[in-house]
Amino acid sequence: MKTEFEVNGQPVALDVEPRLSLADCLRRDLHLTGTHVGCEHGVCGACTVLIDGEAVRACLTLAVQADGRRITTVEGLSDDQALSPLQAAFRRHNALQCGFCTPGMITTAHALLSEEPNCDEHRVREVLSGNLCRCTGYMPIVKAVLDARSAYQGQSPAQRSNLTSVEK
Amino acid sequence: MKPAAFDYAVPATLAEAVALLAQHGGEAKAISGGQSLMPMLNFRLTSPAMLVDLRRISELHGMDIQPAGTRLGARTRWCDIEKSSALAAAQPLLCAAIAHVAHYQVRNRGTVGGSIVHADPAAEMPGLSVALDAQLRLVGAQGERMVPAAEFFTGPLSTVIESDEVLVEVLLPAWPAARRWGFQEFARRRGDYALAGAAVWYDLDSNGSIINAHIAIIGASDRPRRLPTVESVLNGRKPDAASFAAAAQATSAAVDPMTDVHASAEYRRALAGTMVERALSDAAQRAAA
Incomplete structure (x- = not known):
């Protein structure tokens, strides 16, 4: 299924299985492995990303539900030069x-x-x-x-x- | 774990959503915020053939606060409730209790409708809908119907909703400013499901005696429910420590909790009584303050 969203300011267009979580999508398809996957049922918080600025659990969000949204991962909160x-x-x-x-x-x-x-x-x-x-x-x-x-x-x-x- | 494969649709209208659900019989499931459903999918406790995402359906959005009552669209999120000062004034018990729901990240996606339809017996919103005499508007292939929350829940994770029906909105009767209320729950860790909890309210007659007592419990029964025997203990009595202790005793006698890995039935029975007593005491103290 086709889905398009923005990750850390960059537009992305993907064709994914509906069952793919946003966390796995970020890690596997977009190679953004800063988002960690711990419990996969919404308890540990390691997979937290921002959707339109709001903190959410990426393991409890499907990649296809991110369609049209603005995602920020931990990689987007640093510029690799100076510390935030x-x-x-x-x-x-x-x-x-x-x-x-x-x-x-x-x-x-x-x-x-x-x-x-x-x-x-x-x-x-x-x-x-x-x-x-x-x-x-x-x-x-x-x-x-x-x-x-x-x-x-x-x-x-x-x-x-x-x-x-x-x-x- | 990862969910089993499913198809996925994002209908633009309620009619399309209902048609999709009807077309797939019991094999399709509606998804709203997904904060209850996604863990079930990840554990493969459920594996529907299709998910019907409700996010584009306008009838499910928004809240409307009127003198006659409050309408919560089924897609109202916990964070929407937390951020509404108008709602805090119009439905104080609801807003105080919602502060106990899950965690920060879950509250940004979880919805009122999703929680009610998921029907976890220990969750706050199903219990609140019963405590607040909510009416639930369901729309399905056969048309629409209003179901009182008291008749909606039939057991753990079980309700009267048909597989082609969508919960569209929750209607709460108006809340008089003088009403006394309290909410208490006990969980091992912040944000966990309650081992037991109580949502209570009552009005006072001209003699200062309790009338219209509503005592609802969560986590200590197979479904959220009011306790009529406890309410009749309270009605007609003064709101004092002796009445509240009697209510606690009646609560422990009225509930029928399960033993599970988190707590024994005996512990939950005692805890339910304590939660009711503390919630009633909060109600009285808030009025005195």
């Missing part, structure tokens, strides 16, 4: 160990801070409850997201959603 505010904060706080959950943490946190740059710790914890990490114990992740807020505050919504390469 979230990347820099994760490094500063040692907010990753094995790194498997990190793409989902970064995409989720980016969606949250783009929409709610003034969110408090309670809100950060509530939102990150949909992302499992088996290494860190979450505390450094929560601290990193709270720390990254300052880069998102005082920016327009459009500027916030494009905060991908500001070294801090």
